[in-house]
Amino acid sequence: MILSTVLFYAFIAVVGIQVGYYSSFLFSFSIKRAELHNSNQFPASVIICAKNEAENLKKNLPLIIDQEYPNFEIVLVNDGSSDNTLKIMKAFAEKHSHIKLVNVIPTEAFWGNKKYALTLGIKASTHNVLVFTDADCVPNSNQWLSQIVINFSKSKTIVLGYGAYAKKKLSFLNKLIRFETVMTALQYFSYAKMGMPYMGVGRNMAYRKELFFNNSGFNSHMTLKSGDDDLFINEVATPSNTALCFTKESFTISEPKTTFKDWILQKRRHISTAKFYKQKHKFLLALFYFTNLSFWILGTLLLITQIYWPWVAILIGIRFIIQWLCFGLTARKFEETDLIIFAPFLELFLISAQLSIFIANLISKPKHWK
Structure with a gap:
């Protein structure tokens, strides 16, 4: 019972961080319109x-x-x-x-x-x-x-x-x-x-x-x-x-x-540079990914075991709603509206792929840009 309570409160913390991230993204970029600042035409x-x-x-x-x-x-x-x-x-x-x-x-x-x-x-x-x-x-x-x-x-x-x-x-x-x-x-x-x-x-x-x-x-x-x-x-x-x-x-x-093979190789090259970012960027990006991964693991585990399941379902709903709102507004900006309905499923596959890429890069490093 103590373990289940700990997992539930951990899930609350994870959802809180995720909602905080997506709320920040929502108000800093998702709802902003593109602006043209001047008419300079530099060579x-x-x-x-x-x-x-x-x-x-x-x-x-x-x-x-x-x-x-x-x-x-x-x-x-x-x-x-x-x-x-x-x-x-x-x-x-x-x-x-x-x-x-x-x-x-x-x-x-x-x-x-x-x-x-x-x-x-x-x-x-x-x-x-x-x-x-x-x-x-x-x-x-x-x-x-x-x-x-x-x-x-x-x-x-x-x-x-x-x-x-x-x-x-x-x-x-x-x-x-x-x-x-x-x-x-x-x-x-x-x-x-x-x-x-x-x-x-x-x-x-x-x-x-x-x-x-x-x-x-x-x-x-x-x-x-x-x-x-x-x-x-x-x-x-x-x-x-x-x-x-x-x-x-x-x-x-x-x-x-x-092909998945070519895409994975491409992402391995991209992800390999992240560890050289400034410390504050590495921390924030890692926290976002870790809470994403934890959201899916803890949420699934708590639903399967039916521990505090009504509250768990409400928290999952809140997180998905704000994610859909944030991603949906951004997808419209980038003319990618066909992705909105699939966002939760694509997120799950992406998180899994990123985890496998991270593990692969620990074993060996990508060598060439092409």
């Missing part, structure tokens, strides 16, 4: 680092070239590709004078390190405003670049955008990937709104060139294969220098992984 350099992306470049690069923006260049970085990536880049560069090409020759010291290739691309760029995306990303409109750059100001030197994944019909994996993407964006946008920016995604983000070099670039984590986006932002972002851009015209859309 910009769009940097695309590609490794074996010939087909994606042929398909997607014209959409970058056709952006309605008065003054921008495109810096294409070929990171030691073994396919026709370099050939495709040269063909585009010959036709468009505002395309600059950087061909990275792999070295023993930096083999398989995207940060080295990106650094060379940044050094080759002409403009102070750097906008990053990937070869497999499609801008959601020809206003993408304009919508991102307009958020820069004298004080705002970082702009965090939203990188969505394309929808695939009748695919549970696709729904899981998009759910995880929305949840991640909900967190990093919310934390930034609350004055604690901690990450961005390289598919859609921007910062000033001077910020990069004043921080010695990726020097503090150059030996890590991942983290060119989140670790750099975690290091340099402050409450005053970070702007958010989540208008639908500013989204980028990427092709998602199509």
Whole structure:
């Protein structure tokens, strides 16, 4: 009886923390509308680092070239590709004078390190405003670049955008990937709104060139294969220098992984950088995940044993209602409304997958960015 009482009070604490988190997310980001702060049109350099992306470049690069923006260049970085990536880049560069090409020759010291290739691309760029995306990303409109750059100001030197994944019909994996993407964006946008920016995604983000070099670039984590986006932002972002851009015209859309194996490998690389975040970010993110996991374990256990089950059912209902409200409003912002009804089930699968990824990363580390 004592154990059951302890478990029940532990469950109350877990639900309280979860409700606190989702309430914070709700009022800091979910109910906020996107804003355009000014009409500045700074000259910009769009940097695309590609490794074996010939087909994606042929398909997607014209959409970058056709952006309605008065003054921008495109810096294409070929990171030691073994396919026709370099050939495709040269063909585009010959036709468009505002395309600059950087061909990275792999070295023993930096083999398989995207940060080295990106650094060379940044050094080759002409403009102070750097906008990053990937070869497999499609801008959601020809206003993408304009919508991102307009958020820069004298004080705002970082702009965090939203990188969505394309929808695939009748695919549970696709729904899981998009759910995880929305949840991640909900967190990093919310934390930034609350004055604690901690990450961005390289598919859609921007910062000033001077910020990069004043921080010695990726020097503090150059030996890590991942983290060119989140670790750099975690290091340099402050409450005053970070702007958010989540208008639908500013989204980028990427092709998602199509097999669980490929997705797990991708997430292993992403999750491996989290332990290098600042301590306060690690604590808050870990607490959110731990209480998520505990909510499902304790809630299921208490319902099965029927211990204080009416109160347990009420607590579960309260937590699901505020989660649905918070996730639902965010999903509408990101045009992912088809996920709302499945949110609890997708959350359960995502938590399980993240636990298995964490265990796998303890056993062995992912080695290459691609």
